Amino acid sequence: METDSKMQDAATNASENATSTASSSSGKGKESEEMMQSMEKLQIDESSSSSDFKRKPVVIIVVGMAGSGKTTFMRQLVYHTHASQLRSYVINLDPAVATLPFGANIDIRDTVKYKEVMKQFNLGPNGGILTSLNLFATKFDEVISVVESRADQLDYVLVDTPGQIEIFTWSASGAIITEAFASTFPTVIAYVVDTPRSSNPNTFMSNMLYACSILYKTRLPLILAFNKTDIAQHQFALEWMEDFEAFHAALENDESYTSTLSRSLSLVLDEFYKNLKSTGVSALSGTGMNEFLKAVDGSAEEFMETYKADLDKRRAEKQRLEEDRRRGNMEKLRKDMQKSKGETVVLSTGLKDKAAGSKSMLAGEDIEEEDEDEDEYERSSEEEEDMIDDDDDDDEDEEVTGNTGFPF
Numbered sequence: 001m002e003t004d005s006k007m008q009d010a011a012t013n014a015s016e017n018a019t020s021t022a023s024s025s026s027g028k029g030k031e032s033e034e035m036m037q038s039m040e041k042l043q044i045d046e047s048s049s050s051s052d053f054k055r056k057p058v059v060i061i062v063v064g065m066a067g068s069g070k071t072t073f074m075r076q077l078v079y080h081t082h083a084s085q086l087r088s089y090v091i092n093l094d095p096a097v098a099t100l101p102f103g104a105n106i107d108i109r110d111t112v113k114y115k116e117v118m119k120q121f122n123l124g125p126n127g128g129i130l131t132s133l134n135l136f137a138t139k140f141d142e143v144i145s146v147v148e149s150r151a152d153q154l155d156y157v158l159v160d161t162p163g164q165i166e167i168f169t170w171s172a173s174g175a176i177i178t179e180a181f182a183s184t185f186p187t188v189i190a191y192v193v194d195t196p197r198s199s200n201p202n203t204f205m206s207n208m209l210y211a212c213s214i215l216y217k218t219r220l221p222l223i224l225a226f227n228k229t230d231i232a233q234h235q236f237a238l239e240w241m242e243d244f245e246a247f248h249a250a251l252e253n254d255e256s257y258t259s260t261l262s263r264s265l266s267l268v269l270d271e272f273y274k275n276l277k278s279t280g281v282s283a284l285s286g287t288g289m290n291e292f293l294k295a296v297d298g299s300a301e302e303f304m305e306t307y308k309a310d311l312d313k314r315r316a317e318k319q320r321l322e323e324d325r326r327r328g329n330m331e332k333l334r335k336d337m338q339k340s341k342g343e344t345v346v347l348s349t350g351l352k353d354k355a356a357g358s359k360s361m362l363a364g365e366d367i368e369e370e371d372e373d374e375d376e377y378e379r380s381s382e383e384e385e386d387m388i389d390d391d392d393d394d395d396e397d398e399e400v401t402g403n404t405g406f407p408f
């Protein structure tokens with residue numbers, strides 16, 4: 001955004017220069033030189049948090065199908081880390097949860113009242129959760145700052161997410177939150193699977209496809225936490241993942257279309273399974289928690305070796321493209337300035353300018369053309385900014401949990 005305001009400053013300077021050019025054609029050369037200088041001063045100042053990257057704490061984002069046991073698993077994680085003298089910081093991102101069975105350091109419900117959001121925007125439950133998350137995402141840099149300030153005293157950051165998995169994993173806010181964590185700390189995804197409900201091979205396949213899509217979307221190390229092993233052991237799932245023939249055998253008497261598809265998909269997913277860590281846990285009884293945390297530590301190492309490098313590469317590439325785009329725009333502006341010579345030129349300020357006959361130099365697709373994701377985010381941020389106060393407090397926890405300025 002800083003670059004945008006600089007762009008506007010440059011536009012203002014350019015506008016002043018252009019107007020004075022019209023009034024005094026004799027000073028044309030000098031002014032256009034000044035204009036060039038002011039453009040050259042426009043630095044592309046992309047802030048990158050990669051230099052502030054910390055190896056600790058490890059962020060565990062708990063996702064999974066509705067009712068798979070995410071919140072219960074979180075409670076067990078909180079209890080287990082506490083009992084093992086491990087220091088954890090707990091964040092709840094589910095605005096619709098009625099009661100939390102653990103104490104959260106940051107709770108989205110303290111900031112956004114989901115029922116009020118539903119009323120105010122005339123939304124259903126899913127729309128309410130999505131909008132609440134979007135509102136919270138606009139303040140997520142503050143959450144990261146709070147966690148960063150405590151980083152030295154923490155081993156894990158535990159994050160619970162809404163029941164409707166797609167709201168988190170496929171929304172812009174979910175992506176923003178995940179990326180904000182991953183660009184500051186090693187971050188892993190714990191995908192909670194309802195083991196007893198996955199004993200049917202077709203249901204198992206549909207669950208694995210979901211996990212696979214999350215891996216694609218987040219590009220973060222993923223751990224499968226087969227939950228509710230107090231009801232059903234997860235051995236069958238491990239066998240199906242290790243040996244597709246065992247999976248095919250489970251589908252033996254089923255000749256339906258879905259089974260044929262599941263058979264084919266199991267061959268495709270072989271590669272996906274090989275790169276996964278899987279553990280069996282019971283969020284209710286607490287079995288398997290040590291193994292799960294070992295898998296988390298292994299995945300955090302993996303994050304530092306592979307994922308972090310990939311993340312840095314993607315960020316550098318994005319920055320390079322952005323710089324190229326801005327340089328191209330500046331070049332166009334420079335050419336237009338030369339072409340317009342002494343004529344009066346009105347620059348677009350982004351507001352609707354009805355002045356007839358005026359030539360707009362900055363108007364045009366190029367200036368506003370943005371990366372699609374970024375554009376979407378900015379548009380929603382702008383809409384949201386209209387809805388929130390501008391108050392910014394300096395407190396840390398208080399700021400995040402109570403005074404973020406949402407009117408809900």
Ligand SMILES: Nc1nc2c(ncn2[C@@H]2O[C@H](COP(=O)(O)OP(=O)(O)OP(=O)(O)O)[C@@H](O)[C@H]2O)c(=O)[nH]1
Binds near residue numbers: 066163231281284
């Ligand atoms: N037997 C058994 N039940 C469990 C286990 N973990 C969770 N449950 C039960 O599963 C139900 C759903 O658990 P939650 O923790 O609310 O699941 P969730 O994924 O957070 O649910 P949403 O947030 O609504 O998607 C509850 O009745 C839990 O008691 C477990 O390990 N064993």
Ligand SMILES: [Mg+2]
Binds near residue numbers: 071094161162
């Ligand atoms: Mg829950």
